[in-house]
């Protein structure tokens with residue numbers, strides 16, 4: 067059976083602000099899944115709720131029919147840029163090694179295997195030369211690649227990224243999408259919040275369209291129908307047509 | 316010169332207080348590094364002021380002052396959390412409310428009991444390092460060993476947690492436990508430092524050496540080592556200054572630490588105000604404006 071995350075009737079509110087209402091959703095492994103929706107739609111909230119990082123009012127989240135929250139070691143989560151303190155005294159290496167902490171266990175030092183895995187991960191995101199660089203002295207794209215390397219080093223099965231392409235250069239975007247595709251092809255769950263509806267959206271296999279409620283989910287082209295977008299963005303989004311891009315390309 | 320250095324060591328009270336000062340300088344720099352990178356300086360201040368009633372009560376019931384202080388500090392953080400999570404009041408205001416209330420209660424209690432018992436409010440507020448006993452040295456040593464052990468054993472987990480709480484929680488690290496561990500470290504360190512510098516100045520030992528190190532290096536454990544160097548140097552130098560010039564010990568230690576911070580602030584290779592002027596993107600705006608002001612003033 068294919069691995070999958072199943073979300074049942076998930077609702078979240080912050081004090082008295084309702085953020086998510088009755089979300090039912092399946093996210094399957096092997097596909098690159100994007101999550102879109104306007105600002106404040108609850109994308110970050112849904113990601114955090116899936117991973118058990120915030121209190122939920124209602125609902126369950128399963129991974130392969132077992133509560134996801136009981137299988138956290140296989141989860142890699144990269145928060146939104148703004149959540150990270152980039153002045154923290156840590157180097158690229160320090161951050162990537164964080165991906166090896168749960169595998170290493172309490173009170174133990176990192177093994178050589180772990181170090182090798184961290185090196186390989188850095189190699190994949192083309193950040194090896196920056197190993198000893200403090201994270202505050204990197205560009206936005208490089209910083210994002212370091213976090214991607216951390217999740218690769220972790221050898222997770224579920225990868226969750228919150229807006230990884232914000233403030234990122236073209237080259238980084240290409241590297242990251244390339245790795246996302248490879249992860250998805252190797253049977254991982256890759257869930258990416260992406261508020262940009264530009265051309266890069268065509269990289270995703272599946273999409274989740276959200277605005278407090280689930281508007282549509284599944285195959286990208288199905289989800290990107292104008293009626294769905296109208297409903298999610300209150301008719302304010304520009305017309306999106308993949309064929310235009312294809313013609314232009 | 317050497318004789319001068321050895322001279323104070325001939326007194327047992329100086330030996331004891333130097334040992335305490337060194338231990339305190341050491342653990343404050345380590346734990347202060349965590350406070351600093353998490354921007355929790357105010358929490359350090361809050362806890363240090365909140366231990367006062369616990370110390371007073373411990374005195375009254377003839378209990379252990381360290382334990383009384385620790386419990387009091389713990390209760391204050393519980394109150395801060397209750398106010399923060401159960402009302403729209405933000406964390407900094409919650410801290411301000413709780414720590415000033417505890418501080419006031421502490422001062423009141425001590426003032427009331429100090430008549431019958433021969434104790435001095437000033438010793439609580441500003442420390443009394445020259446009056447420490449052998450059992451104080453023992454208690455401080457035990458606390459220092461516990462603190463250092465916890466930091467070494469949980470180093471990688473605490474690094475992850477203090478850097479990226481949600482990432483750490485997502486992979487299943489027990490973040491509430493780590494948070495509690497960190498609070499214990501902070502509480503223990505503050506309690507151990509009270510004899511040396513008192514509740515008012517302990518924040519300096521926590522924050523100043525760690526901040527000095529932060530201006531010089533860019534990895535947490537190296538920052539801790541450098542901070543320890545700064546802290547221990549300040550402690551020793553402060554004690555000697557206080558011995559030879561008859562200065563109050565706690566303030567002398569704090570002034571040395573502050574002096575070292577100023578040096579790093581001015582001359583740090585990467586951040587120094589003088590050594591690294593226009594390129595630096597963090598401080599320069601004010602610096603540039605100042606420069607412009609001076610220029611324009613001359614015109």
Ligand SMILES: Nc1ncnc2c1ncn2[C@@H]1O[C@H](COP(=O)(O)OP(=O)(O)O)[C@@H](O)[C@H]1O
Pocket residue numbers: 080081083084085103104105106107108109110111112
């Ligand atoms: N910590 C919080 N406290 C209160 N409200 C919040 C908090 N985080 C998010 N919200 C609110 O929940 C809604 C969804 O936010 P979010 O999940 O961040 O949206 P998105 O990521 O899609 O932009 C918004 O209305 C936002 O204001």
Ligand SMILES: [Mg+2]
Pocket residue numbers: 109110111146228
């Ligand atoms: Mg968001």
